[in-house]
Amino acid sequence: MWAQPNRKNDVEAGARPLYPTMLESPELRWAFIRKIYSILTLQLLTTIAVAAVVVYVRPIAVFFVSTGAGLALYIVLILMPFIVLCPLYFYHQKHPVNYLLLGIFTVSLAFAVGLTCAFTKGKVILESVILTTVVVVSLTLYTFWAARRGHDFNFLGPFLFGAVLVLIVFALIQVLFPLGRISLMVYGCLASIIFCGYIVYDTDNLIKRYSYDEYIWAAVSLYLDIINLFLSLLTIFRAAES
Numbered sequence: 001m002w003a004q005p006n007r008k009n010d011v012e013a014g015a016r017p018l019y020p021t022m023l024e025s026p027e028l029r030w031a032f033i034r035k036i037y038s039i040l041t042l043q044l045l046t047t048i049a050v051a052a053v054v055v056y057v058r059p060i061a062v063f064f065v066s067t068g069a070g071l072a073l074y075i076v077l078i079l080m081p082f083i084v085l086c087p088l089y090f091y092h093q094k095h096p097v098n099y100l101l102l103g104i105f106t107v108s109l110a111f112a113v114g115l116t117c118a119f120t121k122g123k124v125i126l127e128s129v130i131l132t133t134v135v136v137v138s139l140t141l142y143t144f145w146a147a148r149r150g151h152d153f154n155f156l157g158p159f160l161f162g163a164v165l166v167l168i169v170f171a172l173i174q175v176l177f178p179l180g181r182i183s184l185m186v187y188g189c190l191a192s193i194i195f196c197g198y199i200v201y202d203t204d205n206l207i208k209r210y211s212y213d214e215y216i217w218a219a220v221s222l223y224l225d226i227i228n229l230f231l232s233l234l235t236i237f238r239a240a241e242s
Contacts, residue, residue: 018207019147032212039219043102044226047110054114055125061118074115080108085220092216102216106223113227120234124241128233136226139196143203153204156197163194181239188235195229 017026054060064070088101117125143153170187173179202221210218 016148018144020150022208028212029207032210032215033206035215036206036218036222039102039215040222040226043106043219043223046106047113047227050107050110051114051117054111055118058118061115064115065119077108077111077115081105081112084108088220089217092220093213098216102220105220109227113231116231116234120238121241124234124237127237128230131233132226132230135196135229136199139199140203143200144207147204147207152208153200154209156201160194160197160201163190163197167191167194184239185236188232188239191232192229192236195225195232198225199229 018029022029064074084101084105088098088105091097091101146153167187167190170190174183174187199222202218202225206218206222
């Protein structure tokens with residue numbers, strides 16, 4: 001018999017499965033993953049651009065905090081992402097409505113992030129950006145590595161959902177009965193841990209469970225995880241600086 005060539009690293013033999021029990025085509029799943037991260041990259045670049053304009057063009061931030069119309073618009077911008085999430089959930093598979101809603105969602109949230117950063121020291125923002133980048137890249141690589149070795153993080157879903165409920169109640173208590181700098185740091189630390197868990201959970205879903213038509217919703221999930229992690233770290237550093 002003729003000796004068979006080693007096909008372990010043969011590109012024509014097809015990509016390796018992303019996890020041991022994978023039944024679908026790895027090439028299709030990788031194409032789906034690349035599409036998600038392309039959308040996510042555009043969202044993050046848009047957020048950085050909009051937030052940078054809000055931070056460096058001071059009259060914009062001053063308008064939002066010093067005038068009645070600005071405060072009203074600020075409240076609208078804060079609520080807009082939550083409002084847009086509802087139709088986005090129902091139309092996330094309908095092109096081009098899904099992209100239009102995604103754009104509105106991203107820009108409105110970017111304005112909210114920019115206004116938060118506008119009254120924060122540049123050093124604190126830089127520290128939060130660097131730490132967020134390191135954590136996101138590390139957790140993403142770890143999740144892909146762990147999935148290939150058969151680990152499944154689907155069990156995190158109920159625990160993370162419960163943790164977010166606790167976080168929301170914590171935030172409401174903080175708004176109604178401010179507890180001071182220490183409580184802000186505790187809140188930021190809890191939120192950071194929770195959204196680190198969500199990055200692992202949503203990345204695992206991206207690898208195994210999202211269907212090919214759910215690219216918008218998958219991108220939104222990861223985008224929210226990253227933005228919330230950044231804001232949580234920002235809360236910690238701001239409290240530490242004060």
